[in-house]
Amino acid sequence: MSDPHTDKPDELAGSEQPFVQHLVELRDRMIKAVIAIGVAAAVLALFPGPGALYDLMAAPLVASLPKGATLIATNVISPFVVPIKIMFMAAFMIALPVVLYQVWAFIAPGLYSHEKKLVMPLVVSSTLLFFTGVAFCYYFVFGQVFKFIQSFAPKSITAAPDIEEYLNFVLGMFLAFGLAFEVPIAVILLVRMGILTVAQLRQYRGYFWVLAAVVTALVTPPDAGSMIMLLGVVGGLYEVGIWAALLFVSHTKAPETDSDTESAKP
16 A cells, blocks of 8 residues: 655656657657758758859868869759758757757657756767767868868869769768767667666777777778778767766666655665
8 A cells, every 4th residue: 555655756657648748749840850950951042052052061072173174964953952951951950959959859758857857968968979080070070071081182183073972972881970970869768768877888988999890890981080080070079988987877867756765665
């Protein structure tokens, strides 16, 4: 028989909603996310414009090409379609905080107060880490990779990369580096969900380095320099994730109830 003086009410009691109401809220959240992306795309269309965005993205490659060499379009509609794709990619990245907030607002009613303390910092930190990974790839890795590739090109070959192939390459690299920078978030979630402990993460550190070396070798171009740079960054972020997991778990664990306290007494 339960004791009313020791039993605390469930925070989520009475917060249940009908399934249809969940779908309506999900639709509204998705609409708000799409509107945020649309507004960002409209602003980018006016300034600096799709063409200027593509020139900005192509700048690291163009800087490494021989003098007078340019990118080419082998498809009739590529000069129109590719800049538009880049504009929407940039709009999505700009609106990413809003998109992630809508996800958080949708799941927040089903979380306990101690769990809500974890979600919002993870949303903010995951966004910043993804942007950091993309910026690291663009400003640092691209310059090294393209110079390495062009240094191997015979003098008899005139470099003229296709803009669609370049777009696919850039998107793949941005995604790889953006996700690689999410390693601390993954480590925190593994510990918070009870899948692994901090002690196990430290114990398996050597296995992680081997796995990270294999993955970076697969996602990066055949350039030892860029692979070593990414491997070093991922390894460092793994150590940061272990430290952050200790901090997050201690601040987001469920508070002890009175019944727990009583049962813990000798």
